[in-house]
Amino acid sequence: MTAVTMRRPLARAWSRVWAGRNRYLVGAVCLAIGVFMLMPIVFSVFASVKTRAESAAVPPTYFPHEISLDNFARLWSYQAGLPTYLGNSFATAFLTIAFTLLLTIPAGYALARFPIPRKEFIFVFLLLALIIPYQALLTPIFLMFASLPIKLTNTLVGLAILHTAIQLPFSLYIMRNSFESVPRELEEAALTDGASSLQALRSIFLPAVVPAIVTVMLFAFVTSWNEFLGALVLLSRASTFTLPLILATARAETSLGGTDWGMLQAGITIAMIPCIGIYLLLQKYYVSGFTQGALK
Amino acid sequence: MTAIRRRKLTGLLYLTPAIVFVAVFTAYPFVQMVAMSFTNWSLITPPKGVGLANFQGALNDKQFWFSLGYTIRYTLIITPILMVGGYLLALLVAPNSGIRRATRAIIFIPVVIGLGVSSLAWVWLFDPTFGLINKFLSDIGLIDKPIQFLGVEADLSTWSIIASVVWKVLGFGMILFVAAIQAIPSEINEATMVDGASFWQRTRRVTVPLTRRTILLVTLISVIGSLLAFDQFYIMTAGQPFNQTSTAVFFIYLNSFPYLHLGYGAALSLILAVIILVFTIVQMVLTRRSEI
Numbered sequence: 001m002t003a004v005t006m007r008r009p010l011a012r013a014w015s016r017v018w019a020g021r022n023r024y025l026v027g028a029v030c031l032a033i034g035v036f037m038l039m040p041i042v043f044s045v046f047a048s049v050k051t052r053a054e055s056a057a058v059p060p061t062y063f064p065h066e067i068s069l070d071n072f073a074r075l076w077s078y079q080a081g082l083p084t085y086l087g088n089s090f091a092t093a094f095l096t097i098a099f100t101l102l103l104t105i106p107a108g109y110a111l112a113r114f115p116i117p118r119k120e121f122i123f124v125f126l127l128l129a130l131i132i133p134y135q136a137l138l139t140p141i142f143l144m145f146a147s148l149p150i151k152l153t154n155t156l157v158g159l160a161i162l163h164t165a166i167q168l169p170f171s172l173y174i175m176r177n178s179f180e181s182v183p184r185e186l187e188e189a190a191l192t193d194g195a196s197s198l199q200a201l202r203s204i205f206l207p208a209v210v211p212a213i214v215t216v217m218l219f220a221f222v223t224s225w226n227e228f229l230g231a232l233v234l235l236s237r238a239s240t241f242t243l244p245l246i247l248a249t250a251r252a253e254t255s256l257g258g259t260d261w262g263m264l265q266a267g268i269t270i271a272m273i274p275c276i277g278i279y280l281l282l283q284k285y286y287v288s289g290f291t292q293g294a295l296k
Numbered sequence: 297m298t299a300i301r302r303r304k305l306t307g308l309l310y311l312t313p314a315i316v317f318v319a320v321f322t323a324y325p326f327v328q329m330v331a332m333s334f335t336n337w338s339l340i341t342p343p344k345g346v347g348l349a350n351f352q353g354a355l356n357d358k359q360f361w362f363s364l365g366y367t368i369r370y371t372l373i374i375t376p377i378l379m380v381g382g383y384l385l386a387l388l389v390a391p392n393s394g395i396r397r398a399t400r401a402i403i404f405i406p407v408v409i410g411l412g413v414s415s416l417a418w419v420w421l422f423d424p425t426f427g428l429i430n431k432f433l434s435d436i437g438l439i440d441k442p443i444q445f446l447g448v449e450a451d452l453s454t455w456s457i458i459a460s461v462v463w464k465v466l467g468f469g470m471i472l473f474v475a476a477i478q479a480i481p482s483e484i485n486e487a488t489m490v491d492g493a494s495f496w497q498r499t500r501r502v503t504v505p506l507t508r509r510t511i512l513l514v515t516l517i518s519v520i521g522s523l524l525a526f527d528q529f530y531i532m533t534a535g536q537p538f539n540q541t542s543t544a545v546f547f548i549y550l551n552s553f554p555y556l557h558l559g560y561g562a563a564l565s566l567i568l569a570v571i572i573l574v575f576t577i578v579q580m581v582l583t584r585r586s587e588i
Binding site: 040144161 | 300303304306307308309310311313314315317318321322323324325326328329332385388389395396398399401402403404405406408409410411412413414416417418419420421423425426427428431434463467468471472475494495496513514517520524526527530531545548549552553558561562565566568569572573576
C-alpha cells in the first residue's frame with residue numbers, strides 16, 4: 001500500500017490537504033478558494049464606488065483611488081429612477097411571500113393533518129410545477145394575463161403570481177413536512193378541549209412551524225428578487241421593471257454609446273445586498289431549505 | 297361518523313385555494329400550451345388549427361436543432377465540472393472546523409445572488425476594454441491585446457459563460473454533498489481508518505458509494521437546470537455570434553415574444569417540456585426508491 005502511495009507524490013500531497021492532515025495547508029487552500037470566490041463580488045462593489053471618470057478609465061483600475069457615490073447618484077435618477085425599480089422588486093417579492101404563505105400554510109396543514117380522500121393524488125397535482133418547467137408555460141400565462149378583464153401583464157401582481165407558481169411546490173413540500181412533524185398529542189389536547197381546527201392551527205401549529213415559515217419566506221423572496229425570464233416576458237412598460245430587468249436593459253441601451261459600467265456596478269451591488277445580507281443572517285434556514293428541497 | 301366527514305370537508309376547504317391556484321396558473325396554461333402548439337397563433341391573426349405543422353416545422357428547423365444540440369453540449373460540459381468540483385470542495389470543507397465552515401459559507405455566497413445580476417457582473421469582468429480579466433492577463437504579460445471573450449467566437453463565449461456559471465452554482469452541489477458526507481456514520485470512517493486505508497481509497501470505496509444517491513440527484517438537478525439555461529445566455533451573448541450560442545429556451549423565447557410565433561413557440565416548449573419530463577421522472581423514481 002505504501003508503495004502505491006509513494007509512487008504518487010502529488011496524490012499524496014493533495015490527500016494531505018483534503019484529508020486535513022496538515023492544518024496549515026488546509027488553511028491555505030481554503031483561503032485561496034475563498035478569496036477566488038469572493039473576488040468577482042468584491043471587485044464589483046469596489047467598481048461601484050469609483051468616480052465617474054475612474055469607472056470609464058481605460059485600462060480599468062482594480063481598486064478605487066477615491067470613494068464616490070457618483071455611480072449611485074446616476075442610477076438613482078436613471079429613467080424612472082432607482083426608487084421605482086427597487087420598489088417594484090420589493091413589492092413583487094413581498095406579494096410572492098404573501099401569496100405563497102396564504103396558499104401553502106392551509107394546504108400544508110390539510111395535507112398533514114386531515115383525512116382527505118385521494119390525498120396522494122391531490123399532493124402530486126399541487127406539485128405539478130415540478131414536472132412542467134415554468135419556462136415552457138410563459139406564453140400561455142402571458143396570453144391569459146393579457147386577456148383578463150383586468151390585465152395582469154405589466155403588473156407586479158401578475159409577476160408575483162408567476163413567482164408564486166414557481167415557488168409553490170418547494171414551499172408546500174416544506175410546509176407539509178413541518179406540519180407532519182408536530183406531535184399529535186398537542187393537537188389532540190387542543191381538539192378535545194373543543195378548539196376548532198382554525199384555533200388549533202393558530203395556537204398549536206403556527207408557533208411550531210415557524211422555522212418552515214421562515215424557510216418558505218426566505219426562498220420566496222430570493223426567487224422573486226432574482227427571477228429574470230418571467231419579468232422579461234410579462235413586463236414591457238419600463239415603469240414596472242424589476243431591478244435585474246432594468247439593469248439588463250440599461251446595459252443594452254447604453255451599449256452603443258459605451259456602456260455606463262459604473263452605474264451598472266452600482267445596480268449590481270444594490271441587487272446583491274439583500275440576497276447576501278439575508279443569507280448571512282439566516283444561513284441555517286438556507287442550508288436546511290436547500291437540503292430538504294433537493295434531497296427530500 | 298359525521299365528525300370524520302366534517303374533518304374531511306374542513307381539510308378540503310383548507311386545500312381549495314392551493315388547488316384553484318395550481319389549476320388556474322399551472323394546469324390550465326399547460327393545457328393551453330398543448331392546444332396552442334396545434335395552431336398558428338400569432339397575436340395579430342386569429343388562431344387557426346394547423347395540425348402537426350408546427351411539429352413538422354420544428355423537425356425541419358435547423359436553428360431549433362442547433363439550439364437543442366448546443367444546449368445538450370453545454371449541459372454535458374458543465375455538469376461534470378460542477379459535480380467533480382462540487383464534490384472535491386465538499387470533501388475539503390465537510391469536517392466541521394472554523395476555517396472550513398467559513399470557506400463553505402463563502403463558496404455558497406454566489407448561489408444566493410441572481411443569475412441575471414451575476415451574469416451582468418461577468419460581462420463587465422470579461423469586457424475587452426473595461427474588464428478586469430483582460431487587465432489582469434495583460435498585467436501579468438500573458439496577452440498583448442485584449443481577448444474578446446463574449447459574442448465573437450462561439451467556443452470561447454461558451455467557455456466564458458461556463459466559467460461564470462460554475463463560479464455561481466458550484467456551492468449548490470457542494471452544500472448538498474457536505475450534508476451527505478456528514479451523514480455518513482462516523483464508525484464507518486473510523487473503521488476504514490483503522491484498516492489503514494488512505495484518504496483517496498476511503499473516498500473511492502466508502503464516501504462516494506455511500507453518497508451515491510445525492511450524487512445522482514445533484515446530477516439530475518444540474519442537468520435539468522442546464523437544459524433550461526436562459527438568463528446567462530440572454531445577458532452574456534444574446535445568442536451571438538450568429539445564433540451559435542443560442543440555447544433551447546433562448547430560441548423558444550425569440551420565437552414566442554420578439555417574433556410572436558406563439559403557436560410555433562408553444563410546440564417547441566412542448567418538445568422541451570417532454571425532454572425535461574424524462575429527467576424529472578428519473579429524479580422522482582430515485583427519490584421515491586430511496587425513501588423505502
